Amino acid sequence: MAITLTVNGASRTVESAPDTPLLWVLRDELGLTGTKFGCGVASCGACTVHLDGVPTRSCVLPVEAVGEAEITTIEAAASPSASPTAQAVQAAWRDLDVVQCGYCQSGQIMAAIGLLEETPRPTDADIDAAMAGNACRCATYVRIRAAVHRAADTMEG
């Protein structure tokens, strides 16, 4: 059954079974591998994408349930035409060398962009609330927190 999605601004038609989680449609069918598989049960956040701008766990969202929502993945969030918030987050992550293994970071960045779009000047408590669901086994959390603050600083400029 063909399903039509809006992914990173483009209309894409996929043939996946309707119960297929959006994560696997993005990765295995559309080749958008920047979004990662970590747990499959919405418990680590590696699969975070935006649905109409809202950070969403794609590993438990059946593709049939996406409907008209606009899907944004790390590939778009890292493009030169990305929003100022997305660009500030990307720059902060690079400036502070947040990454170690890097596997969770697409999800961390999508969560951070979602937070900053909603709350441009987040407190530590805001960061806790928005990002505690994004696990990093390398424990880069000190820098994740610092990078979110730095991105907020840059945007305030």
Add this chain to the structure above:
Amino acid sequence: MTLHTNRRGFLRGGAALGAALVIGITPEGALASDAIVEVNPFVRIAPDGTVTVLIKHFEMGQGTTTGLTTLVAEELDADWDTIAVEFAPSDNARYANLFFGSQGTGGSTAIANSYMQYRQAGAAARDLLVRAAAQTWGVDPAEISVAQGVISAGGRSAPFGEFVATARTLTPVAEPAVKDPADFRLIGNPDLRRKDSAGKTDGTAEFAIDVTLPGMVHAVVLRSPRFGGQLVSFDATAAAERPGFIEAKALPTGAGVVVYATTTWEAIAARDLISAEWDFAAAENRSTDELVAYHQGLLDQPTYEAREGGDLAATNGAIAGAATVVEADFVLPNLAHAPLEPLNCVIEPTETGVRLHDGCQFPGITHPTVAAILGLDPAQVEIRTVYAGGSFGRRATPSADYQSEAAMAFDLIGRDRPVKLVWTREDDLKGGFYRPIAAHRARIGLDAEGKILGWDHRIAAKSIIKGTVFESVLVKDGIDHVSVEGAADTPYAIPGMSVGLTDAESAVPVLWWRAVGHTHTAYVMESLMEMAAERAGADPVDFRLSLLTGDNPDHRRLTGVMQLAAEKAGWGTPLPEGRGRGVALHKSFNSYVALIAEVSTDADGTVRVEKVTCAVDCGTVINPDVVTAQMEGGIGFGLGAVMRNEITLTEGEVDQWNFPDYEPLRLTDMPVIEVHIVPSTEAPTGVGEPGTPPAGPALANAIYAATGKRVTRLPMTRSGVTFA
């Protein structure tokens, strides 16, 4: 494979390093006008002057791609922003870990074993370009200077690319002079950014799970629910309901059923529809409570004396004369590594054999193992190393476990198309290769002045090493060194110490877990140190320092980090009500780390880890920010595990399922971490692991200081500690 030295062995002189610098000109032919110059196995210069460093170690986040590239760039005076990084192929002859004699990463050795090798590689490239420039310009090589990829002499200057054609006609030297450390501009530079940051920030970094090839099929494996179970039969009829299901085949080992499908999801969903019968006759059928009791029983009669010069009878005699005796039992659980990228690899047919795409930690083991399974000559096997989404030891099995499964899966489907084999998170947590359960028992006798008279320390754990390719190197006189490392060889000057070891037997597969034996020995040693200090009426820092007064590097360097951490953490200054500080000091992988953790507790006793102050001495520092990051991450990894993590069995089946019941450290758990690095000109030592062992005991000691509760059974949540 051959292992020439201890996994954590010391550098064996500089000559061997020079000899490893085999010089060769490009295989495309030295005379080809557009040929790349392969200065040596580690440095390649393109006709346009682009320098590429070939990285013989894999990158799991510990910073090897940055560190090894820094060593070359430093000696070559290359431009940091443009120097390129590429993973080396699998080749024991050229890319062995000089401490292992085989290509592989582990034991926090990546920088330590490569330090002179990669510097010399860079220096040879610089020498080659300088001679080419001297010849081109007709000047003395001594008049030439090099900086940031530009060669200058007199008034002239030109980038590397100008001299590549001439350089190709010259022969690189094998043992070039390297810089005086006083002249370093990149080594030790705190402003040098990681080479892998950009790709890992914009989603383009390639992990094995991202490899996509034409015609590729996706596979998962249905494994025995108990370790050591054997497949009797299976029924895949219902799997045909999945539109993407291809087929299911029993592994020849009887360990499981490979399920093939058109996508990962289809394979996972099809596997859920397959039923199987298992024979558990040879399986581990016990529950964790039985296993723990069994381990504790083994402490009564140690099989081995693991401490050099240790004598249990003499220790007992000394303790018999003690004024007071500290006694304690500890139990530390099985732990899963749970790297965030679930285990996976891709194997594809090539014209001459196969290519494996893998975040490959031990090519020296994986390469011959895959060749043997497929009946191929090793020359027919190629390993393409890509980024690994964490490991913490899990990707370094002596049996190449998941790559072997992939090779079998590739064979079973006819070897005619690429196969990507993926473990789910449930497969990972239930799939074994855990940090072994460790039971410890100690009796420490003190005299009336609080001085130690005797220390009877016993450990029971399943050997990680016995029965593996590492046994001949790491097991001596029956003693698996990694079961007792950090205790039997403690640098503390402890009189009358005996360390007894008994191997536990179980079908549960065990494996090194970030810092290996130190993960349990440091917890126990540093908890005991605190208990003994209290009994002696001594300050915990002073008590430790009193056992480190020898005129030797271990004592000097441990004292150095202990004093630095104490000073930076304000040790001894008053704390608000409900707060407590705890110390831990430990040497591992030839590095020295002191931590002081500070916790707060609220009215109902809920604990929050507020801050950890770290002092580390890891010799010469290549990249201070990477060292800081590894301390932050290593401490976090250690904290998360002791707080909440354990793998338990009920009648042989793993109780945990996924992250909701094997809860990883979260952002909200992470304390402020302050890292202080001791300046040093000693050889570089380990960084990836040494931050982890002292994290647990520093937290335990801080909790004791704040609450009076001593945790001897991990995880802490099992012992009644609640965390905010």
